[in-house]
Amino acid sequence: MDVLRTFGLTKIYQNKQVVQNIDMTIKKGEIYGLIGKNGAGKTTTLKMILHLIKPTKGKVELFGKNPAKNQSIFEKIGSFIGHSNFYHNLTAEENLEIHRRLMGVTSKKRTEEMLRKLNLMQYKDKKVEDFSVGMKQRLGIARSMLHYPEFLILDEPTNGLDPQVMKDLRQTLLKLANDYEVAILLSSHILSEIDHLSSVLGIIHRGRLIEELNYEALQEKKKRYLQISVNNVNKASFILENEMKISDYVICNNGLIKIYNSVQAAELNARMVDGFVEVYEMVNARDSLENYFLSITKEEDLS
Ligand SMILES: Nc1ncnc2c1ncn2[C@@H]1O[C@H](COP(=O)(O)OP(=O)(O)O)[C@@H](O)[C@H]1O
Ligand SMILES: [Mg+2]
Structure with missing residues (x-):
């Protein structure tokens, strides 16, 4: 069963569609x-x-149910959306303890475990x-995981964490997903912070889910x-274009060209020499996902 499905999820604020027609599924x-990027619509989506x-339009299904009619499904969900309410005049432990009792978790050890x-x-x-x-x-994040949720929703969880804590958090989340089959939806504006973690990556830009990539597609x-x-x-x-019918290339500065079509280096060199173009260097390389993310959100900006 799918843990989450959204259908045409849309939010309009002052005639502006800040989230547009999002269909997503999480297993x-x-x-x-x-x-x-900031302002893309991540927090609004998670809040809906x-x-x-x-939502202005569209609907959400959690564990196959309509959450409006099944409030109890929220017991299976843990969430942390930045600036969430804490009892500021109480200690960290007291805050977790209140939540533990509220959620009916009997063992006090769990609070300590999460603090640790x-x-x-x-x-x-x-x-x-x-x-x-x-x-x-x-x-x-500790509070969100306290009651053994089956679905965790974390808004920018890596924000403001130092590298070691971030690494620990990543490991904790991977363990939850692998060992307990917890489904996790997390957002970030920094790709490298969630890239290694995600089994599916959804790219949201100006309120639209412009691409979804599974692990294999991510590598590709x-x-x-x-x-x-x-x-x-x-x-x-x-x-390239007229003689070799190569269209997927990018001209960078300093006489550099990146060719994404697969091409024989020897043939390419021969054609260039025939056309009186001197080739100083040829290098095989691979883009980072960060570059890919920047390039597709840029293309979208232009269109
Ligand atoms: N309550 C609101 N009223 C009006 N506009 C809002 C409100 N909440 C968010 N927005 C706008 O919606 C857009 C998406 O915001 P948000 O979902 O917070 O983006 P993200 O979390 O990706 O940074 C932004 O342009 C933001 O200014
Ligand atoms: Mg946000």
């Missing part, structure tokens, strides 16, 4: 990374899924009002290319 044990705000997991044990008696942003972030998108350095890029691009 058991899947880690779905929602990646998008959590029923914190009402998120590196908060030494701050357990500190009041939340004295917490830094990173500490609140960790406390929020870390595109391979042949980079050539030439004395005349205009002549070289003419030869």
